[in-house]
Amino acid sequence: MQMTPDRWTRTSTYLDDVFGREDERLATLMTRAVQAGLPDIAVSASVGRLLTLLGRMVGARTIVEVGTLGGYSGIWLARGLGEGGRLVTIEPEDLHADFARCEFDASGVGARVQIRRGFGLDVLPQLVEELGASSVDLVFLDGIKTEYPGYAASARALLRPGGLLVADNALGGGGWWIDDAPGANASRDAVDAFNRALAADDAFETACVPIREGVQIARKT
Numbered sequence: 295m296q297m298t299p300d301r302w303t304r305t306s307t308y309l310d311d312v313f314g315r316e317d318e319r320l321a322t323l324m325t326r327a328v329q330a331g332l333p334d335i336a337v338s339a340s341v342g343r344l345l346t347l348l349g350r351m352v353g354a355r356t357i358v359e360v361g362t363l364g365g366y367s368g369i370w371l372a373r374g375l376g377e378g379g380r381l382v383t384i385e386p387e388d389l390h391a392d393f394a395r396c397e398f399d400a401s402g403v404g405a406r407v408q409i410r411r412g413f414g415l416d417v418l419p420q421l422v423e424e425l426g427a428s429s430v431d432l433v434f435l436d437g438i439k440t441e442y443p444g445y446a447a448s449a450r451a452l453l454r455p456g457g458l459l460v461a462d463n464a465l466g467g468g469g470w471w472i473d474d475a476p477g478a479n480a481s482r483d484a485v486d487a488f489n490r491a492l493a494a495d496d497a498f499e500t501a502c503v504p505i506r507e508g509v510q511i512a513r514k515t
């Protein structure tokens with residue numbers, strides 16, 4: 295059996311169809327987002343399902359996300375929260391944050407979601423102060439890829455023992471893949487450094503799930 299580009303595409307479609315199982319609101323969200331002028335760069339349904347599942351597996355009461363876009367991944371994350379839980383999601387673009395606010399409210403998770411307008415590298419250290427160290431159950435990174443190493447420093451402080459650092463694009467993204475030669479793409483190099491640092495860090499147990507563009511999952515020990 296050989297993996298080919300066509301087989302990879304069919305496999306990704308299979309994963310979304312069998313495991314994604316979006317409801318009507320999620321299935322149509324990115325069509326509305328693109329019509330509103332947002333880029334079509336949300337996670338896939340199968341990654342969304344994984345986010346909900348991971349939140350439930352750690353009994354998440356507080357989740358932090360970097361990179362809200364239109365709220366697609368945020369809705370999946372919010373659905374993984376336990377009773378009384380909250381999602382704090384960080385987004386610098388008003389167009390994206392305004393659109394996401396409407397989608398969170400319309401999907402029934404609005405009361406659980408706080409959108410923080412700003413840059414991840416600025417807001418994450420503020421959250422360490424506001425929420426406290428070791429207070430967060432899951433941090434999901436999906437902002438600027440060159441900033442992943444910087445996000446990881448704050449996530450390390452925010453996460454409680456047993457909490458999860460989850461990062462999208464651990465294997466690739468627009469215009470790059472992890473096996474490209476070092477030095478040609480700053481996002482590839484930053485994510486490679488991020489992956490290797492987490493995998494070698496005694497404070498984390500780390501694995502990477504190669505669905506879509508790769509999801510790194512690191513459990514704080």
Ligand SMILES: C[S@@+](CC[C@H](N)C(=O)[O-])C[C@H]1O[C@@H](n2cnc3c(N)ncnc32)[C@H](O)[C@@H]1O
Binds near residue numbers: 335336337362363364
């Ligand atoms: C890949 S999209 C996020 C997709 C979203 N997580 C989803 O799957 O539905 C990246 C988002 O990060 C936002 N962003 C850009 N610069 C950022 C920064 N410095 N800090 C945090 N987010 C940033 C972009 O505006 C964009 O909405």
